[in-house]
Amino acid sequence: MPKAYVKFSVPKELADKVLQLVEVAKNTGKLRRGTNETTKAIDKGQAQLVIIAEDVEPEEIVMHLPSLCDEKKIPYIFVPSKQDLGRASGLDVGTASLGVADAGEAKNVLKEIVKSVEALKKA
Numbered sequence: 624m625p626k627a628y629v630k631f632s633v634p635k636e637l638a639d640k641v642l643q644l645v646e647v648a649k650n651t652g653k654l655r656r657g658t659n660e661t662t663k664a665i666d667k668g669q670a671q672l673v674i675i676a677e678d679v680e681p682e683e684i685v686m687h688l689p690s691l692c693d694e695k696k697i698p699y700i701f702v703p704s705k706q707d708l709g710r711a712s713g714l715d716v717g718t719a720s721l722g723v724a725d726a727g728e729a730k731n732v733l734k735e736i737v738k739s740v741e742a743l744k745k746a
Contacts, residue, residue: 625677626677626678626679626682627682627686628675628679628682628685628686628688628689629675629677629701630689630744631701631743631744631746632701632743633700633701633702633743635703637700637736637739637743638700638701638702638703640732640735640736641674641700641702641736642702642707642708642711643711643729643732644672644723644726644729644732644733644736645674645708645711645712645721645723646711646712647726647727647728647729647732648723648725648726648727648729648733649711649712649713650727650728651727651728651729652723652724652725652726652727652728652729653723653724653725653727654712654721654722654723654724655669655670655721655722655723655724656709656712656714656718656721657718657719657720657721658684658685658688658719658720660721660722661673661688661720661721661722662687662688662691664722664724665688665691665692665695665697665722666691666695668695668697669722669724670692670697670722670723670724671697671698671722671723671724671725671726671733671737672697672698672699672700672722672723672726672733672736672737672740673688673692673697673698673699673700673720673721673722673723674699674700674701674702674708674720674721674722674723675688675689675699675700675701675702675719675720676701676702676703676704676705676707676708676717676718676719676720677701677702677703677704678703678704678705679705679719679720684719685719685720688720698736698737698740698741699740700736700740704717705717705718705719708720708721
């Protein structure tokens with residue numbers, strides 16, 4: 624059963640594309656890893672996309688992110704695993720969420736993902 628904070632389901636291909644974006648942004652752009660850093664990036668309007676893992680325990684850790692993103696008009700998306708998200712961002716441990724502050728060479732991929740997110744939220 625999906626967690627309370629997961630507002631829409633993300634197809635696997637799109638989740639994979641998000642992880643690829645994170646890998647490219649890690650090398651050529653700027654990431655804000657972890658829920659505290661992500662929250663700060665949202666507050667300051669620095670996040671272009673917020674990525675939240677679907678397997679976070681306890682849920683309260685990331686529960687505030689979707690509504691904060693909506694408030695600040697920042698797109699957000701979910702990926703199935705915090706382990707995969709952490710690995711894609713260059714960490715040996717999982718991360719509950721991260722903000723893409725600068726997509727670097729993945730700017731076009733970021734635009735595609737944001738379009739897909741808008742479509743998913745309307746569906």
